[in-house]
Amino acid sequence: MNIQSRIIPVLSAVLFLIILIYPMLTDSQYMLRVFMAFLIYGILAMGLNVLVGMTGLISLGQAGVYALGAYTVAVLGTSFGLGMVPSVMIAMALAALLGVVLAYPTVRVTGVYFAVLTIAFGLIVQAVLVEWRGLTGGNLGLTGIPAADFFGLEFTGNGFFYLVAGFFIVVFLFHHNIIKSRYGRAMLASGQSDVATQCLGINTTMIRVFAFVVAAVLATVAGALYAYLNRYVSPDVFSFSESIKFLLMVVLGGPGTIFGPIVGAGILNYITEFIQGLDVWQNFLYGALLLFTMFVLQRGIVGTVEHYGALWLRNGQEDPAAASRKPKVALDEGLLTRTGKGHFGESLNLEDMTVQFGGLKAVDSVSETIQRGTVHALIGPNGAGKSTLLNLASGFYRSTSGRAILFGEEITNLKSHTLSKRGVARTFQNTELFGEMTALENVLVGLHNQATATFLETLLRLPRHYRDEKRFRETAQQLLDYVDIGAYAETKASNLAFGHQRRLEIARALATNPALLLLDEPAAGLTQSEIGGLVELIRDLNGRGVTIILVEHHVDLIMDVSDKVTVLDHGRVIASGDVETVRNDPAVIEAYFGQSRDEPDAFDLSQGEGEPT
Numbered sequence: 204m205n206i207q208s209r210i211i212p213v214l215s216a217v218l219f220l221i222i223l224i225y226p227m228l229t230d231s232q233y234m235l236r237v238f239m240a241f242l243i244y245g246i247l248a249m250g251l252n253v254l255v256g257m258t259g260l261i262s263l264g265q266a267g268v269y270a271l272g273a274y275t276v277a278v279l280g281t282s283f284g285l286g287m288v289p290s291v292m293i294a295m296a297l298a299a300l301l302g303v304v305l306a307y308p309t310v311r312v313t314g315v316y317f318a319v320l321t322i323a324f325g326l327i328v329q330a331v332l333v334e335w336r337g338l339t340g341g342n343l344g345l346t347g348i349p350a351a352d353f354f355g356l357e358f359t360g361n362g363f364f365y366l367v368a369g370f371f372i373v374v375f376l377f378h379h380n381i382i383k384s385r386y387g388r389a390m391l392a393s394g395q396s397d398v399a400t401q402c403l404g405i406n407t408t409m410i411r412v413f414a415f416v417v418a419a420v421l422a423t424v425a426g427a428l429y430a431y432l433n434r435y436v437s438p439d440v441f442s443f444s445e446s447i448k449f450l451l452m453v454v455l456g457g458p459g460t461i462f463g464p465i466v467g468a469g470i471l472n473y474i475t476e477f478i479q480g481l482d483v484w485q486n487f488l489y490g491a492l493l494l495f496t497m498f499v500l501q502r503g504i505v506g507t508v509e510h511y512g513a514l515w516l517r518n519g520q521e522d523p524a525a526a527s528r529k530p531k532v533a534l535d536e537g538l539l540t541r542t543g544k545g546h547f548g549e550s551l552n553l554e555d556m557t558v559q560f561g562g563l564k565a566v567d568s569v570s571e572t573i574q575r576g577t578v579h580a581l582i583g584p585n586g587a588g589k590s591t592l593l594n595l596a597s598g599f600y601r602s603t604s605g606r607a608i609l610f611g612e613e614i615t616n617l618k619s620h621t622l623s624k625r626g627v628a629r630t631f632q633n634t635e636l637f638g639e640m641t642a643l644e645n646v647l648v649g650l651h652n653q654a655t656a657t658f659l660e661t662l663l664r665l666p667r668h669y670r671d672e673k674r675f676r677e678t679a680q681q682l683l684d685y686v687d688i689g690a691y692a693e694t695k696a697s698n699l700a701f702g703h704q705r706r707l708e709i710a711r712a713l714a715t716n717p718a719l720l721l722l723d724e725p726a727a728g729l730t731q732s733e734i735g736g737l738v739e740l741i742r743d744l745n746g747r748g749v750t751i752i753l754v755e756h757h758v759d760l761i762m763d764v765s766d767k768v769t770v771l772d773h774g775r776v777i778a779s780g781d782v783e784t785v786r787n788d789p790a791v792i793e794a795y796f797g798q799s800r801d802e803p804d805a806f807d808l809s810q811g812e813g814e815p816t
């Protein structure tokens with residue numbers, strides 16, 4: 204148990220205690236209302252944190268969803284006499300539906316485009332609130348919203364306070380249990396490298412839709428509680444600047460942290476109360492705070508405290524470099540169970556595959572068979588189509604024509620997250636690590652699909668969730684030990700040395716229990732001794748039966764480990780066979796030296812070594 208997981212329960216208990224005794228601490232109805240507003244904002248901010256803090260998608264239209272909750276219960280209460288339970292349930296269902304309909308096409312566009320789309324949504328909602336007078340009361344809004352009730356039993360005074368507090372505590376636990384779970388890790392990973400997350404068998408579109416829906420549903424709950432608190436709703440409360448305020452709660456408090464959105468909601472709630480009536484200055488303050496956070500406090504308040512706290516705690520601990528000189532740990536036999544050990548036959552079969560980009564055939568009618576349990580090198584001059592073939596085999600590119608068969612089953616044009624489940628794993632030419640996550644967490648993301656606990660079991664923290672997590676951590680540590688970077692388990696991936704980053708990518712790929720491992724230039728950027736270590740690692744993996752496709756320029760490495768070499772040139776296979784056959788093949792010599800013997804990045808077959816580019 205690390206220090207963070209010890210502090211969180213203590214702070215949570217203190218927070219719950221403060222909330223529960225708050226009505227006893229003040230006589231002022233006004234202060235009680237302000238505190239309830241804080242709890243309501245907290246609910247919304249925790250939802251937004253799942254979207255913004257975890258997946259990195261910036262929403263600037265959350266006031267629109269907040270309005271949906273408020274107006275749904277207002278309309279259902281005033282026009283149809285519906286009580287709180289059905290009204291809130293209808294509002295949540297509407298938000299979930301809207302979330303899915305809106306999110307599915309939009310979450311594929313990330314970054315600024317997504318933010319612009321959410322701004323548009325918020326503006327449209329506000330326009331509808333003003334213009335659809337018959338339903339919403341237009342600029343005047345809706346008054347006379349009935350009190351919150353539980354099937355006729357009304358919540359007034361402290362009763363309503365404890366209703367809001369109850370919602371807050373349930374949402375807090377939900378928020379915590381999502382963030383501190385494999386789903387939270389998957390969200391965090393998808394925000395840092397979409398392609399790598401997909402390669403680990405995670406459908407990033409679904410993960411983002413899920414985060415969007417969580418944010419929408421919780422904003423709706425907050426909106427509904429706001430309507431019951433105020434008993435009156437009007438469009439000016441759901442303006443664009445309100446959306447900025449909500450976003451600010453998350454980024455100022457600490458995106459992706461447990462307490463960040465609550466701290467942010469508290470600060471913004473009390474500041475807003477403090478400077479009420481100073482309309483222009485309110486927006487000025489939001490803008491200034493946003494700039495301050497972006498430039499000075501990028502991790503937000505809680506994130507910054509956590510960061511420096513972790514640095515301080517790490518001071519004086521064992522030097523990872525010294526620790527890494529511990530003897531290498533053998534990999535548990537039970538970990539790589541889908542390999543070809545003891546099996547023979549074909550692993551991957553490409554039949555007449557072509558990939559065309561406009562007029563360019565990057566892969567041109569390639570037919571090749573990768574035998575089980577072998578290391579199959581793919582070489583060729585720059586631009587020959589090696590990476591394209593790898594992207595094809597791992598589901599990132601679609602073929603223009605041809606078929607791909609994996610272990611006897613057709614996999615043509617399956618997406619990468621599906622291919623991962625079928626046993627295909629890969630590393631990247633330019634490493635695609637989750638830089639802000641630790642080495643251990645990177646590998647844990649790779650274990651995502653090996654969980655036995657269902658979503659509900661994870662949410663309710665049933666025993667199976669804990670068993671999974673314990674097993675995951677042991678396996679992840681073992682994989683890190685296996686690739687010799689076990690001492691760096693708690694180091695942020697972006698802080699690892701380059702050679703260690705390459706090894707971490709391999710450990711993460713192994714976490715998916717692959718049968719076929721695609722290594723895209725694993726030796727690029729490594730020193731000679733690191734390449735020696737890589738040769739050992741590839742041999743060991745191969746000895747365990749993992750089939751490996753290796754795209755490489757380093758001849759030494761290829762010669763040392765390959766059973767078969769396929770040479771590509773201009774997208775076509777020009778030679779295929781064992782190393783000796785290929786190196787003496789006239790077409791290969793022509794491809795490498797025919798164009799220009801001085802080509803600096805030519806694959807130097809005659810020297811038996813050389814590192815291009």
Ligand SMILES: Nc1ncnc2c1ncn2[C@@H]1O[C@H](COP(=O)(O)OP(=O)(O)OP(=O)(O)O)[C@@H](O)[C@H]1O
Pocket residue numbers: 560563564565583584585586587588589590591592
């Ligand atoms: N997404 C793409 N869109 C358009 N053209 C592409 C795309 N991906 C690759 N290509 C082109 O396809 C050809 C093959 O590229 P590819 O990256 O597969 O070569 P490579 O053999 O891996 O080269 P290198 O050794 O330099 O990585 C190149 O001409 C490249 O410009």
